[in-house]
Amino acid sequence: MSPFTGSATGTKExxxxxLTLDAGVATVTLARPEKLNALTFGAYADLRDLxxxxxxxxxxxALVLGGEGRGFCSGGDVxxxxxxxxxxxxxxxxxxxRMTGQVVRALRECPFPVVAAVHGAAAGAGAVLxxxxxxxxxxxxxxxxxxxxxxxxxxxxxxxxxxxxRVVGLGHAxxxxxxxxxxxxxxxxxxxxxxxxxxxxxxxxxxAALARRLADG
Numbered sequence: 001m002s003p004f005t006g007s008a009t010g011t012k013e014x015x016x017x018x019l020t021l022d023a024g025v026a027t028v029t030l031a032r033p034e035k036l037n038a039l040t041f042g043a044y045a046d047l048r049d050l051x052x053x054x055x056x057x058x059x060x061x062a063l064v065l066g067g068e069g070r071g072f073c074s075g076g077d078v079x080x081x082x083x084x085x086x087x088x089x090x091x092x093x094x095x096x097x098r099m100t101g102q103v104v105r106a107l108r109e110c111p112f113p114v115v116a117a118v119h120g121a122a123a124g125a126g127a128v129l130x131x132x133x134x135x136x137x138x139x140x141x142x143x144x145x146x147x148x149x150x151x152x153x154x155x156x157x158x159x160x161x162x163x164x165x166r167v168v169g170l171g172h173a174x175x176x177x178x179x180x181x182x183x184x185x186x187x188x189x190x191x192x193x194x195x196x197x198x199x200x201x202x203x204x205x206x207x208a209a210l211a212r213r214l215a216d217g
Contacts, residue, residue, distance in 0.1 A: 014050055016043035018068070024061035024215040026054050027208065033069025038077035039125055041084070044099055051106035061215035063110060064207050065133060066117035067126075072142070075124025100125065104159045107132040113214045117207035118142045118194075123182075128158040131167060135195040137207040140185045144193060147180040168192050 018029040028050060030037035039047075054060050067073050076082075085093060107114055107129065116133035123145040130136050130144070146164070148157045156162075156177065164173040168191045176183060188194040198206040 014046045016046045025211045026060045027064045030067040036071045036074035037067040038074045040077045040080040048103045061112050062211040063114045064211045066204050071120025072118045072122040073126025074121045075126045100158050104132045115207045115211045117203045119203045128160050131163050137196045138194045139200050139203040142185045143182050145182040146176050149180045
């Protein structure tokens with residue numbers, strides 16, 4: 001089976017995510033708390049497929065994306081992905097890169113607003129998932145790290161080089177992408193990376209309240 005295959009579409013059960021629906025508001029929770037919600041091949045595929053399904057559904061008017069446990073998302077799962085990608089040929093690597101890009105594109109093309117509820121680590125791919133949302137509601141524990149250059153990647157992975165300058169400006173984006181330095185919540189709010197900074201432990205509730213407001217118009 002292809003490593004890029006997710007759960008079967010058209011199902012309410014997803015292996016790597018939790019989905020709840022409440023009167024037009026969908027809440028998608030990355031559900032690998034023991035790994036700080038690190039993304040496996042299957043998690044990427046599930047998120048891609050679930051976003052496509054919700055976009056087709058018709059009744060969803062807003063979406064909250066969050067992470068279970070101590071953080072939002074620590075990025076790609078090193079144990080699951082790194083060794084496998086080293087063994088891939090060029091075609092397989094291209095397929096993987098396309099899949100990660102499809103997740104970000106699916107977030108950007110949702111026909112409803114997306115609110116990221118960020119606490120703890122939002123690193124690598126996790127930082128880009130938050131970036132791809134329309135709003136980022138975060139508490140003081142949030143820490144964003146676009147650390148691709150720290151692991152030998154380009155810094156522009158998953159569309160980060162396209163999206164980040166549009167959110168924080170070219171100067172801040174250049175620094176964050178080229179140096180891979182972490183950004184704590186206070187600075188993230190100052191440069192516009194965080195849309196709304198809330199009290200500790202309240203990111204999920206405040207994101208849900210914003211999504212409800214958006215859904216109700």
